[in-house]
Amino acid sequence: MTVSDESPFRGKSVMVVGGSRGIGAAIVASFAAAGATVRFTYAGSRDAAEALATSTGSIAIHGDAADRDHLLASVREAGVLDVFVYNAGLLESGDPLTLDPDAVDRLIDVNVRGPYHAFVEAARRMADGGRIIAIGSVHGDRMPFSGFTAYGMSKSALQGLARGLARDFGPRGITVNVVQPGPTDTDMNPADGPLVQRMHDEMAIRRHGTAEEVASLVRYLASPPARGITGAMHTIDGGFGA
Numbered sequence: 001m002t003v004s005d006e007s008p009f010r011g012k013s014v015m016v017v018g019g020s021r022g023i024g025a026a027i028v029a030s031f032a033a034a035g036a037t038v039r040f041t042y043a044g045s046r047d048a049a050e051a052l053a054t055s056t057g058s059i060a061i062h063g064d065a066a067d068r069d070h071l072l073a074s075v076r077e078a079g080v081l082d083v084f085v086y087n088a089g090l091l092e093s094g095d096p097l098t099l100d101p102d103a104v105d106r107l108i109d110v111n112v113r114g115p116y117h118a119f120v121e122a123a124r125r126m127a128d129g130g131r132i133i134a135i136g137s138v139h140g141d142r143m144p145f146s147g148f149t150a151y152g153m154s155k156s157a158l159q160g161l162a163r164g165l166a167r168d169f170g171p172r173g174i175t176v177n178v179v180q181p182g183p184t185d186t187d188m189n190p191a192d193g194p195l196v197q198r199m200h201d202e203m204a205i206r207r208h209g210t211a212e213e214v215a216s217l218v219r220y221l222a223s224p225p226a227r228g229i230t231g232a233m234h235t236i237d238g239g240f241g242a
């Protein structure tokens with residue numbers, strides 16, 4: 001694939017935590033197609049990660065985002081970053097009275113502790129004007145279903161994280177934003193899954209979004225015209241939260 005000489009991402013350094021499948025893989029592919037040097041981490045999906053690395057020319061790094069030492073080491077190894085995206089996320093659903101507390105703690109490790117520590121570490125060596133983006137969820141704003149408390153809590157936490165870090169890093173021109181998808185067709189939430197009708201009933205545009213649509217929004221937030229957008233939540237949910 002040829003990349004336009006005018007691509008703002010040509011030669012830029014991008015890192016995606018959790019990039020082997022779904023929305024993360026679409027983000028990796030989008031930045032790689034725009035000429036960036038892209039690294040991404042993955043935990044369980046080695047075959048998918050290696051195939052994506054080969055097809056996009058990106059670099060796959062094996063490691064669990066819940067392992068803080070490994071996560072921070074992989075951020076440090078990336079060197080000076082222009083764009084840092086934390087996409088990895090776990091979903092645990094069920095009655096909070098019976099949900100396994102260890103599973104909830106792991107969800108918090110991956111969905112909340114990981115982004116906090118990784119964003120701080122990325123900012124240490126990020127170029128001025130760099131971009132930090134968390135993949136949250138419309139459930140950070142709105143929860144019309146029972147059984148998703150821990151997940152919703154973790155995505156609401158990203159909002160406070162982005163608002164705070166936007167202030168902390170704003171003097172360096174670094175922006176910090178959250179992209180909040182609604183139902184998006186991935187392994188986590190397949191467009192033919194059991195809850196589809198209930199989800200579509202909540203939507204103005206009654207279809208699952210695509211990972212590529214989410215990746216386009218991420219790429220816009222990382223682009224030069226978005227330099228004044230920070231500390232903000234960007235919902236792409238087919239009107240689920242309207």
Ligand SMILES: NC(=O)c1ccc[n+]([C@@H]2O[C@H](COP(=O)([O-])OP(=O)(O)OC[C@H]3O[C@@H](n4cnc5c(N)ncnc54)[C@H](OP(=O)(O)O)[C@@H]3O)[C@@H](O)[C@H]2O)c1
Nearest residue numbers: 018020021022023042043044045065089184186187188189
């Ligand atoms: N799909 C939706 O409807 C939807 C809606 C709102 C928000 N989101 C959010 O969007 C993000 C991506 O979701 P998705 O639908 O693409 O999910 P997915 O299909 O389950 O893919 C999750 C990705 O995150 C990686 N990952 C998970 N745990 C990890 C860990 N401990 N360490 C490193 N990587 C890890 C996975 O890699 P491995 O397989 O290699 O472990 C995979 O690449 C999540 O934060 C999710 O909460 C999704």
